[in-house]
Amino acid sequence: MKNDIENREDIYLLVKTFYVKLLNDDLMRHFFIDFTNPEHLEIHLQTLVDFWDNILFYSGGYRKNAMAPHLKLHQEKPFKKEHFKSWLSMFSESVDELFQGENAHAAKSRAQSIATVMEIKISELNNE
Numbered sequence: 169m170k171n172d173i174e175n176r177e178d179i180y181l182l183v184k185t186f187y188v189k190l191l192n193d194d195l196m197r198h199f200f201i202d203f204t205n206p207e208h209l210e211i212h213l214q215t216l217v218d219f220w221d222n223i224l225f226y227s228g229g230y231r232k233n234a235m236a237p238h239l240k241l242h243q244e245k246p247f248k249k250e251h252f253k254s255w256l257s258m259f260s261e262s263v264d265e266l267f268q269g270e271n272a273h274a275a276k277s278r279a280q281s282i283a284t285v286m287e288i289k290i291s292e293l294n295n296e
């Protein structure tokens with residue numbers, strides 16, 4: 169039986185596993201090309217650990233606006249429906265491969281709702 173996501177080490181393992189998938193995926197790789205540099209990847213993974221630690225365990229360690237860099241990035245590399253679908257399915261797959269339990273479930277459902285808000289904000293930008 170798998171354990172639940174309990175701490176920052178678990179979150180690190182999750183985001184690292186997830187990013188290996190994103191970087192190996194033909195549809196998604198172009199967004200993440202900067203993270204083929206291992207130093208850039210490590211810094212980014214630490215930001216993602218802070219983000220998820222805050223969402224799952226209310227650590228207060230992430231105080232930025234996570235939406236903003238995506239809206240900016242979309243201007244150069246458009247985010248389409250299939251990108252959201254793949255992002256979410258690879259995220260859920262990564263969670264399910266490694267963990268099970270309440271926090272694992274919460275991570276998947278929060279990812280889904282944040283992605284939905286992101287998709288709506290992006291579609292509003294497109295209609296301006």
Ligand code: HEM
Nearest residue numbers: 199200215216219232234237247251252255278279282283
């Ligand atoms: C199609 C879907 C997505 C793509 C292609 C994508 C891509 C990226 C990229 C390229 C960055 C780095 C941006 C930069 O450093 O300037 C980033 C940052 C980030 N992403 Fe996403 N993302 C997606 C969806 C999401 C979702 C749904 C979430 C949350 C559940 C999320 C959470 C984050 C966070 C927390 C950061 C760090 C922002 C910061 O530097 O403070 N992403 N994303």
